[in-house]
Amino acid sequence: MIKNVHGNTVDHLGAAIVAGQYAAGAVVPPEPMLCEELGVSRTVVREAVKSLIAKGLVSTGPKVGTRVLSEDQWNWFDPDVIAWKSKAGLTRDFLRDLQDLRRVMEPAAVRLAAERATHEDLAEIEAAFESMRSAAEGGGGDYVACDLRFHQGLLRASHNRMIVQMSKVLSALLRTSFEISTTREDGPRHSLPLHRAVLDAVIAHNPAAAEQAILVLIAGANEDIEDVLASRGGDPVARATVLLKAA
Known part of the structure; x- marks a missing residue:
C-alpha cells in the first residue's frame, strides 16, 4: 500500500536524522539517491520530506536542498x-x-x-x-x-x-x-x-x-x-x- 511505503520512508529518514546519521545543517541526499537507496519513487520521497518538514526535522529551499535542522527546532510533541x-x-x-x-x-x-x-x-x-x-x-x-x-x-x-x-x-x-x-x-x-x-x-x-x-x-x-x-x-x-x- 502507498501509505505503508510512505510511512516506512518517513520512518527510515526520520530515525536516521534523530540518530545523528545526518548532522544539523547537513544536506539530505538528493531525491535520485534516496529513491535508489530506499527503492521508492520520487513522489514517495517528496511526500516523506514534507512530513519531516512538518515535524521540524528538515527545511528545504531553492538551491540549498533539504537540510537537517537543529534539535531545538524539532517538534518534541510529535x-x-x-x-x-x-x-x-x-x-x-x-x-x-x-x-x-x-x-x-x-x-x-x-x-x-x-x-x-x-x-x-x-x-x-x-x-x-x-x-x-x-x-x-x-x-x-x-x-x-x-x-x-x-x-x-x-x-x-x-x-x-x-x-x-x-x-x-x-x-x-x-x-x-x-x-x-x-x-x-x-x-x-x-x-x-x-x-x-x-x-x-x-x-x-x-x-x-x-x-x-x-x-x-x-x-x-x-x-x-x-x-x-x-x-x-x-x-x-x-x-x-x-x-x-x-x-
Missing part, C-alpha cells in the same frame, strides 16, 4: 520524533527536560482536577489505579499503559480544554518516562502508594494536597530514572532495552 529519539537513546538532557515539563504542567493540572473532577472522572481514575495495582501485583495487564491512563484521567479531570488537548500530545512523552522509571526493581509496587495519595487528594477536593502529592510522585519517578541511568554508567537509555527489561 509521537514519531519521540519514538525515534527513544530508539536512538534517551540522553540525560532529554530526560531532564521531560521531568521539568512534568513538574511545570502536572501540579497545576492536578490542582484543577481536585477542584473540578466529577464522579465520572473519579471513577475513571480509580479504575485506572486498580488496573495499575493488578498489573503490579502480577494480576496481568500492562502497568505502563494503566499508569498512562491514570495520568491522562487526571489531566482530563482538570476540565481545561487546553490542558486536555496537551494531554493528547504529551502521551508519548509520559509513556517514555514511565517505561524507564518502572524498570527499577519493584518500581511499580513502590509507586502505588504515591499514586494513591494523589487520587485521595483529588477525591477529597484538596488542591494543595493534590499538588504536593503529584510533586512527590514526580520526584520519585525522577529518582527511578536517575537510578536506571546510573546503572548504565550515564549512557543513553534505548527504548528497545527498556521494553525488553520490562517484559
